[in-house]
Amino acid sequence: MQDTIAALDHIRRTVPEIRDELGIDPIPVRAIRDPEIYEIEKEQLFKKVWLKVATAWELPNPGDYKVKELPVADASILIVRGKDGKIRAHHNVCTHRGNKVVPNKGFETYGRARANVVTCRFHGWVFGTDGPLKSVPMEEAFGHLDKSCLGLREIACDEWEGFVFINFDPNPAQSLKDYLGDFATLFGGYPYHESTTAFRYSTVLKCNWKVAHYAFSEGYHVPTIHAGSLPGFRGIEHSDFKLIGPHASSTIYGAGMEAAPSTQVFAGVLHASDAHKPHAEQLPVHINPTRRDDFQFELPNVFPNLLIHLASGCGYPGLSYFTHQFWPLDHGTTLWEGINYFRPARNAAEYAAQVHVNALHRNAWLEDTATMEDTFTGIMSGAIDDMQLMDQEFLIRHAARTLDSYLAGGTQ
Numbered sequence: 001m002q003d004t005i006a007a008l009d010h011i012r013r014t015v016p017e018i019r020d021e022l023g024i025d026p027i028p029v030r031a032i033r034d035p036e037i038y039e040i041e042k043e044q045l046f047k048k049v050w051l052k053v054a055t056a057w058e059l060p061n062p063g064d065y066k067v068k069e070l071p072v073a074d075a076s077i078l079i080v081r082g083k084d085g086k087i088r089a090h091h092n093v094c095t096h097r098g099n100k101v102v103p104n105k106g107f108e109t110y111g112r113a114r115a116n117v118v119t120c121r122f123h124g125w126v127f128g129t130d131g132p133l134k135s136v137p138m139e140e141a142f143g144h145l146d147k148s149c150l151g152l153r154e155i156a157c158d159e160w161e162g163f164v165f166i167n168f169d170p171n172p173a174q175s176l177k178d179y180l181g182d183f184a185t186l187f188g189g190y191p192y193h194e195s196t197t198a199f200r201y202s203t204v205l206k207c208n209w210k211v212a213h214y215a216f217s218e219g220y221h222v223p224t225i226h227a228g229s230l231p232g233f234r235g236i237e238h239s240d241f242k243l244i245g246p247h248a249s250s251t252i253y254g255a256g257m258e259a260a261p262s263t264q265v266f267a268g269v270l271h272a273s274d275a276h277k278p279h280a281e282q283l284p285v286h287i288n289p290t291r292r293d294d295f296q297f298e299l300p301n302v303f304p305n306l307l308i309h310l311a312s313g314c315g316y317p318g319l320s321y322f323t324h325q326f327w328p329l330d331h332g333t334t335l336w337e338g339i340n341y342f343r344p345a346r347n348a349a350e351y352a353a354q355v356h357v358n359a360l361h362r363n364a365w366l367e368d369t370a371t372m373e374d375t376f377t378g379i380m381s382g383a384i385d386d387m388q389l390m391d392q393e394f395l396i397r398h399a400a401r402t403l404d405s406y407l408a409g410g411t412q
């Protein structure tokens with residue numbers, strides 16, 4: 001095990017090393033404030049990098065699909081599991097005249113393609129779930145139609161540990177494996193796929209996407225903004241800093257998450273269960289390597305817009321992991337999605353306990369999201385030109401620097 005841990009020593013940083021590498025200067029807020037930068041982000045970032053859009057367990061059977069609206073790439077995409085079991089992504093655009101092949105409502109729509117085909121409701125063109133154009137009503141009336149060139153337009157799609165990523169670039173500069181790099185080693189091997197009970201929250205916030213992202217990227221705010229939902233939380237330690245190319249991570253340690261009497265009751269139910277009790281031993285070896293008892297969760301940023309927090313039941317009782325994602329709708333509007341994942345409950349008591357923990361976490365998220373619109377209004381006022389960042393806010397500093405390198409046309 002020691003060898004395996006040492007294999008990732010090059011990504012670990014102490015506080016002095018973080019300061020040396022990322023600096024301690026204030027960070028300009030211009031990238032948040034300037035609408036022109038958002039237009040560059042769309043082209044140079046969101047249409048170039050790998051973006052998580054689904055999980056494999058959302059689409060368990062051949063024919064299961066999800067339509068996702070992504071205004072940040074001016075796109076509607078169809079993510080579908082084919083007859084061969086493979087998940088693919090295509091533009092949800094009919095090659096006849098451009099109608100949406102699968103009609104949708106809201107930002108995400110789920111369904112099942114019958115007989116592994118989808119049919120455009122405008123004139124009835126039929127496509128296989130793997131993309132090819134299968135049939136065209138009155139085909140002979142087109143004179144000549146080369147159906148072999150008229151399949152759905154494919155989008156690069158790949159999976160890591162059951163997380164489905166796409167890349168809008170027709171020729172991505174990196175494979176998903178190369179893009180994730182050591183992140184895949186750091187976070188690999190955790191039984192994500194066993195935690196299929198998902199509670200999803202989302203809201204549209206009047207703020208730039210980075211304001212929402214940055215607010216969830218540090219633990220400095222916990223003792224103040226979460227004094228309501230976590231009254232017994234005793235201190236917080238934000239350490240084990242890691243820099244992983246464009247991605248970064250650190251660990252939150254602390255105690256007192258179960259302080260409310262009601263939470264203690266429900267936590268007891270989950271802690272008494274083999275499935276839901278704290279499973280520190282399941283954490284990848286690089287995370288909480290000394291297996292400290294006060295481990296709460298690991299807080300990584302998968303650049304540019306995904307946070308995957310591994311809790312393993314150690315933090316919020318029974319909570320296996322949770323994710324945040326931040327989808328820009330325009331310069332000043334963001335769709336935030338938070339999802340809590342648990343292993344399936346085996347009886348009513350476990351389910352009630354999960355719902356309680358979920359509500360506790362929802363309350364904390366309400367406290368988080370309450371700051372975002374005010375922060376954005378403050379930044380847009382022009383009253384400040386910089387953010388002052390302390391050590392525990394290094395994920396923000398790192399993400400801002402990585403963003404700068406993409407805006408300049410490079411990668412990291």
Ligand code: FES
Nearest residue numbers: 094096097120123
């Ligand atoms: S636009 Fe789809 S069949 Fe005509």
Ligand SMILES: [Fe+2]
Nearest residue numbers: 221222364368
């Ligand atoms: Fe928070």
